[in-house]
Amino acid sequence: MSQTSTTARIGASRELTVVWLAVLAVFIWSAIRPHDYFTWALEVFPAIIGAGVLAATRHRFRLTTLVYVLIAAHMVILMVGGHYTYAEVPFGNWVRDRFGLARNDYDRLGHFAQGFVPALITREVLLRLSVLKRPRWLFALVTSVCLAISALYELLEWTVSALTGSAGDAFLGTQGDVFDTQKDMAMALVGAATALILLARVHVRQIASIEQSF
Secondary structure (H helix, E strand, O other): OOHHHHHHHHHHHHHHHHHHHHHHHHHHHHHOOOOOHHHHHHHHHHHHHHHHHHHHHOOOOOOOHHHHHHHHHHHHHHHHHHHHOHHHOHHHHHHHHHHOOOOOOHHHHHHHHHHHHHHHHHHHHHHHOOOOOOHHHHHHHHHHHHHHHHHHHHHHHHHHHHHHHHHHHHHHOOOOOOOHHHHHHHHHHHHHHHHHHHOHHHHHHHHHHHHHHO
């Protein structure tokens, strides 16, 4: 490993330490008197599971800085939504009132991120493990994986709502929209496609850099 690579790796580690400390601060804030702890737990558990997976794999399969930062941002989105419930996030209410929208669309942001972030995680895993012999299939496979994740999450929301009744309404968060599930999945697809189109070159450079450093 060259001295330049070592220096860059140390710098990235320090930057990520700051990022994770910020996420921890948001997590603590979100857990203090949320709308209700049942909804908070349901909304935040993916971030908690994700943090555990990242901690367990940080030495065996270190991801690029770009992906770690995006994961951190997604965790913050989940924690804010868990604290207020997605339908009551103040920023979403402000956007609704400012632009005359029919509902609080913060959950659309959450589902956009649900496609945007997993797209780059999936892309990185597929590329670094050389899963595909034909890279031309990368876009289709990654977007399909993101849609599968979105569908699984919608099934989870439905199951929780069916089992808990009104207690799960805040987690389901349809806000009276009969097409909420389809729109959520559409946002995940748009998020995945956007990530692959806008960040592909940056992502490739970071993958090359991290592979060189190891």
